[in-house]
Amino acid sequence: MHIREFQKLIEDTYLEKDATRGLAGTFMWFVEEVGELSRALKRDDRANLHEEFADVFAWLATLASIAKIDLEEASRKYAAGCPKCRAIPCRCRENSRFAGAPAAP
Ligand SMILES: [Zn+2]
Numbered sequence: 107m108h109i110r111e112f113q114k115l116i117e118d119t120y121l122e123k124d125a126t127r128g129l130a131g132t133f134m135w136f137v138e139e140v141g142e143l144s145r146a147l148k149r150d151d152r153a154n155l156h157e158e159f160a161d162v163f164a165w166l167a168t169l170a171s172i173a174k175i176d177l178e179e180a181s182r183k184y185a186a187g188c189p190k191c192r193a194i195p196c197r198c199r200e201n202s203r204f205a206g207a208p209a210a211p
Contacts, residue, residue, distance in 0.1 A: 109178040116167040124168045132172060136165035 107115075124132050143158040170177045187194035 109181055110176065112163070113167045113171060113177050116164050117171045120164075120168050121171055125172055129169070129172050132165070132169055136162070136169055139165045 127135075139158070139161045143155075143162050146154045146158040167177060170180070183189050186192060188196035188198060191197045
């Protein structure tokens with residue numbers, strides 16, 4: 107399944123309810139799911155991790171739909187590797203990936 111197909115599936119399943127709840131309310135649900143993922147990662151609960159990753163991805167998809175963002179198109183930011191240093195794997199200094207810091211030598 108492509109990212110766009112997943113986003114469309116989540117739209118068909120939930121968008122009417124999620125759009126009615128609105129961006130702010132839906133974002134709070136998303137953050138709650140991220141918290142559940144954090145707990146599953148801390149416990150290294152393999153069975154629960156599958157479920158929590160799926161939930162976070164589904165809530166991210168519905169948020170993108172409410173915000174009218176095509177996730178597959180947005181993901182192309184990373185198609186050529188790291189958007190900062192353009193390398194695969196990234197050669198940026200640790201934690202500089204989103205800060206615009208120059209690449210390490
Ligand atoms: Zn990089």
